[in-house]
Amino acid sequence: MVWWSVFLMVGSFFTLEPLPLVVSSGLTVLLYLFSASTAPGTFPAPSAKHSLLQLRPTGEPVRFFLICSSSLLILVTSNSRIPPRQIRPEGERAGKESPRVSHSARSSERYRTLPFVYSLRGKIGRSLEDRSLAQSSRALLRALILADRSRLDGRLRESYGYLGIAHFLALSGLHLGILILPLGWIFNRLRLGKCAADTLLFLILGLFTAVAGYPPSLLRALALWGAVKSFQLLGLHFSLIRCLLAGSFLLAGVDLSIIHNRGFQLSFIAVAGIALLGLPIQRMITSRLPGGWKGRIAQILIFPLVVSCSVNLFSLVLVLSLFGRASLMAPLVNLVIIIPLTLLLYSGMIYILLPGAGLKRLLSGWINLLSDLLHRIPASISSFPHPGIQVGELDYVSYVLTVSCLVIAVRPRTPRRRLLLLFAFLSLLCSVVLAPRDRSGGARPVDFPPGKRRSGGGDWPRGENVLFGKERILVIKGRLNENQARFLVGDLWRRGTGKLRYLIVVCAEGKQVGGLQFLLRRMRPDSVICSPYLEHSLEWPVAEIEKFGSRYLPLEEDLRLLTGGGWIEIHAPPFPPAAGHLDLQRTELRVSFPPPPPSRK
Numbered sequence: 084m085v086w087w088s089v090f091l092m093v094g095s096f097f098t099l100e101p102l103p104l105v106v107s108s109g110l111t112v113l114l115y116l117f118s119a120s121t122a123p124g125t126f127p128a129p130s131a132k133h134s135l136l137q138l139r140p141t142g143e144p145v146r147f148f149l150i151c152s153s154s155l156l157i158l159v160t161s162n163s164r165i166p167p168r169q170i171r172p173e174g175e176r177a178g179k180e181s182p183r184v185s186h187s188a189r190s191s192e193r194y195r196t197l198p199f200v201y202s203l204r205g206k207i208g209r210s211l212e213d214r215s216l217a218q219s220s221r222a223l224l225r226a227l228i229l230a231d232r233s234r235l236d237g238r239l240r241e242s243y244g245y246l247g248i249a250h251f252l253a254l255s256g257l258h259l260g261i262l263i264l265p266l267g268w269i270f271n272r273l274r275l276g277k278c279a280a281d282t283l284l285f286l287i288l289g290l291f292t293a294v295a296g297y298p299p300s301l302l303r304a305l306a307l308w309g310a311v312k313s314f315q316l317l318g319l320h321f322s323l324i325r326c327l328l329a330g331s332f333l334l335a336g337v338d339l340s341i342i343h344n345r346g347f348q349l350s351f352i353a354v355a356g357i358a359l360l361g362l363p364i365q366r367m368i369t370s371r372l373p374g375g376w377k378g379r380i381a382q383i384l385i386f387p388l389v390v391s392c393s394v395n396l397f398s399l400v401l402v403l404s405l406f407g408r409a410s411l412m413a414p415l416v417n418l419v420i421i422i423p424l425t426l427l428l429y430s431g432m433i434y435i436l437l438p439g440a441g442l443k444r445l446l447s448g449w450i451n452l453l454s455d456l457l458h459r460i461p462a463s464i465s466s467f468p469h470p471g472i473q474v475g476e477l478d479y480v481s482y483v484l485t486v487s488c489l490v491i492a493v494r495p496r497t498p499r500r501r502l503l504l505l506f507a508f509l510s511l512l513c514s515v516v517l518a519p520r521d522r523s524g525g526a527r528p529v530d531f532p533p534g535k536r537r538s539g540g541g542d543w544p545r546g547e548n549v550l551f552g553k554e555r556i557l558v559i560k561g562r563l564n565e566n567q568a569r570f571l572v573g574d575l576w577r578r579g580t581g582k583l584r585y586l587i588v589v590c591a592e593g594k595q596v597g598g599l600q601f602l603l604r605r606m607r608p609d610s611v612i613c614s615p616y617l618e619h620s621l622e623w624p625v626a627e628i629e630k631f632g633s634r635y636l637p638l639e640e641d642l643r644l645l646t647g648g649g650w651i652e653i654h655a656p657p658f659p660p661a662a663g664h665l666d667l668q669r670t671e672l673r674v675s676f677p678p679p680p681p682s683r684k
Contacts, residue, residue: 220454247413256304299347306330323358356397407576475579481514563598583608
């Protein structure tokens with residue numbers, strides 16, 4: 084088997100035409116099924132009497148690794164020579180090269196090949212526009228059913244991201260699992276056969292994925308569920324991680340660009356964390372719990388927390404690289420949000436299926452209540468500071484070694500488990516001690532963010548906001564609304580700046596109240612240096628700055644701050660104002676960055 088796969092891999096290099104996508108992905112899954120171990124896996128396999136195909140799988144770890152690696156190479160090499168699929172804009176000349184498009188753009192192209200799905204999506208969208216539903220409820224339901232997050236409030240998305248629960252707003256395996264539970268119960272009540280129930284369930288889940296626009300994370304979940312059923316049908320012992328790899332190989336064979344999608348990467352690593360860490364810990368805890376109703380209650384309380392912690396442990400490095408910050412309160416907040424979100428998804432599905440407008444109005448009040456809870460609870464929790472990990476506070480190599488030791492230690496019949504756990508703890512300490520700390524751009528002034536258009540944020544003039552990295556000094560020269568402040572804070576986190584030492588507000592007008600409040604709430608600067616006129620122009624008292632843990636310093640005299648790259652000279656406006664008309668430009672601070680004085684030898 085190994086040499087056969089290597090032969091196919093080498094042959095795909097020298098043939099004039101690469102292997103077809105369907106053939107390469109099919110070979111990959113077939114080789115993977117042959118490599119399944121005979122040892123008991125996470126899920127029990129059916130007996131040999133009900134097996135569709137009798138296979139004799141291999142069990143040696145080395146052979147298993149070689150077959151999986153060669154299968155992946157077949158997949159990659161067969162797709163590497165296929166040019167990326169491109170969409171040519173209308174009206175463009177045929178000779179002009181078309182730009183590459185994202186996975187979402189290709190998803191919209193697939194709608195045109197499936198008129199029924201496109202029509203059904205339109206009907207669902209129109210049914211969710213009922214005026215009996217609040218605007219926030221309509222936006223949430225469109226996100227949970229149609230994967231359309233464009234109408235979500237920016238404050239809601241920011242609070243979910245700050246708390247580490249943004250995956251609730253993006254369709255993934257969690258939402259698919261929420262739908263599988265009631266559908267499986269209904270099919271059991273209808274006394275459908277296992278094959279018929281699985282087929283009908285797969286069709287319903289596939290239709291839901293198509294109507295949602297083929298989100299990569301939802302495609303990954305559907306492929307995982309299909310791999311589980313395929314292993315059962317073939318009568319093979321299997322585990323969650325093997326089904327995850329088999330389904331992912333199949334998806335990559337159909338569209339190789341899906342592996343570069345953020346949603347797919349986060350979804351894949353989350354399931355890998357559940358398979359390699361969450362389920363083994365769950366089995367260890369189950370063996371030590373008492374029997375009866377006490378043990379069942381303990382399982383309901385403990386197991387969701389174990390799964391959430393394992394997902395966050397595995398995805399921490401990826402989350403930091405993408406967003407710059409990871410919340411340590413995410414496992415607990417997940418337990419609070421999951422119940423109202425589940426009820427809202429069920430209620431939204433029932434709302435769509437209800438025929439009469441009167442019945443929909445009765446259900447709309449309940450939906451508005453759940454939507455209000457999903458807005459208020461995260462907003463209330465995120466208004467208070469809570470612990471998190473920033474970029475630069477963790478050494479990635481040591482942390483990956485920590486997670487690897489934990490995965491080995493929780494495996495059944497692992498020798499020297501205590502020694503492995505001790506080594507994992509020491510490696511975790513090293514990941515904190517060896518952290519780079521300074522990743523914010525050094526002492527030189529950095530224009531921030533760059534002058535390019537951002538979705539929803541408008542144009543950022545270059546030099547409006549200046550950051551001194553090592554000193555953690557941020558100068559806000561222009562007006563800053565709350566939407567712009569959200570982008571600015573995200574860029575600060577990705578640069579490794581988690582807390583500011585000085586926040587210098589140049590403008591003296593009160594049109595930036597929302598952005599200033601957001602900066603104070605998220606960055607928690609030690610001191611806020613501003614014009615003395617700012618307090619008279621703001622719509623909220625500047626004394627509230629101290630509520631965020633910052634010192635309020637209205638500047639009435641010139642000030643000079645020393646940085647590693649030079650000086651920051653801050654010139655105060657004349658205060659109190661002279662009699663007569665007051666020039667607004669003279670109420671602002673004047674900030675300059677003169678070069679440092681020459682050093683004396």
